[in-house]
Amino acid sequence: MALIIALVNIVGWGLIPLTVKGSPQSQIAGMGIGASATALIIFLFTRPAIDAATWAVAFVAGMLWTIGQMGQFISYTRIGVSGTIPLSTGFQLVGNSLIGVLIFGEWPTAQAKIIGFIALALVVIGIVLSSKSDDQGSGNANAKNIMFLLVTTIGFWIYSSFPKLIAKNINPNVNGLDYIFPEMFGVLIGTVIYIIGSHATAVYRNKLLWRNSIAGIEFSIGTLFYLLSVKQNGVTNAFIYSQLCSVIATFGGILFLHEKKSRREMIYIVIGLIFIVAGSALTGFAK
Numbered sequence: 639m640a641l642i643i644a645l646v647n648i649v650g651w652g653l654i655p656l657t658v659k660g661s662p663q664s665q666i667a668g669m670g671i672g673a674s675a676t677a678l679i680i681f682l683f684t685r686p687a688i689d690a691a692t693w694a695v696a697f698v699a700g701m702l703w704t705i706g707q708m709g710q711f712i713s714y715t716r717i718g719v720s721g722t723i724p725l726s727t728g729f730q731l732v733g734n735s736l737i738g739v740l741i742f743g744e745w746p747t748a749q750a751k752i753i754g755f756i757a758l759a760l761v762v763i764g765i766v767l768s769s770k771s772d773d774q775g776s777g778n779a780n781a782k783n784i785m786f787l788l789v790t791t792i793g794f795w796i797y798s799s800f801p802k803l804i805a806k807n808i809n810p811n812v813n814g815l816d817y818i819f820p821e822m823f824g825v826l827i828g829t830v831i832y833i834i835g836s837h838a839t840a841v842y843r844n845k846l847l848w849r850n851s852i853a854g855i856e857f858s859i860g861t862l863f864y865l866l867s868v869k870q871n872g873v874t875n876a877f878i879y880s881q882l883c884s885v886i887a888t889f890g891g892i893l894f895l896h897e898k899k900s901r902r903e904m905i906y907i908v909i910g911l912i913f914i915v916a917g918s919a920l921t922g923f924a925k
Contacts (some may be wrong), residue, residue, distance in 0.1 A: 712790075724787075772902060
């Protein structure tokens with residue numbers, strides 16, 4: 639059951655890059671609307687009893703997701719997409735793994751730590767390989783721009799770790815269904831603040847907003863099952879499993895969005911995805 643839960647999370651997040659269109663502002667605005675609307679429907683049907691502390695932590699975590707996503711969008715313009723994706727994903731993997739091991743006591747034995755960090759290394763290598771491009775125009779990847787991406791990635795670290803924080807330190811009896819609404823409401827407020835701050839409120843009148851709201855639905859459903867996966871598999875394993883969404887996104891982009899790849903790039907992609915799948919599978923033995 640734990641692996642099935644992780645699979646739904648993988649599919650939900652993997653479909654997002656195949657759905658969104660338009661500017662980054664339009665994408666993030668649509669995702670905020672779609673995600674919060676989905677979470678509201680779930681809330682109205684389940685009517686969970688949730689304490690104020692859990693509500694507040696989930697809300698703040700949702701807002702912090704916006705910081706991480708904003709950092710990615712800005713980094714696309716500074717160091718390019720092909721430069722941003724492996725760095726961002728690598729920062730997230732290493733950060734979430736260290737949080738899980740050092741703060742939440744995951745991978746408790748020496749053997750589990752060895753297996754876990756080997757699995758983590760395989761996934762990071764796979765992501766770097768699968769993002770290799772023949773286009774060398776990767777932008778200005780200097781220390782300042784890399785540090786900016788690292789600092790904004792802290793938003794993703796906290797967002798990914800808060801379910802374990804709630805279960806361990808606040809209320810061990812709640813699950814993802816209970817706090818999906820305050821989390822997605824936080825995402826909505828965070829995206830609105832970002833749009834207003836970037837003077838891009840015109841995106842709310844763009845018809846692409848509603849297409850991008852579908853990506854928000856995918857994000858919300860994927861996140862719900864990520865929350866459940868964290869409770870079943872732990873922060874570290876759940877996050878590493880979630881990176882299998884890159885398999886769906888990569889091949890989906892080639893098959894459905896008709897992205898052009900050279901023979902050399904396809905070789906790197908296939909080898910990289912093999913590393914990602916192998917590392918994710920190995921994670922299951924880090925217990």
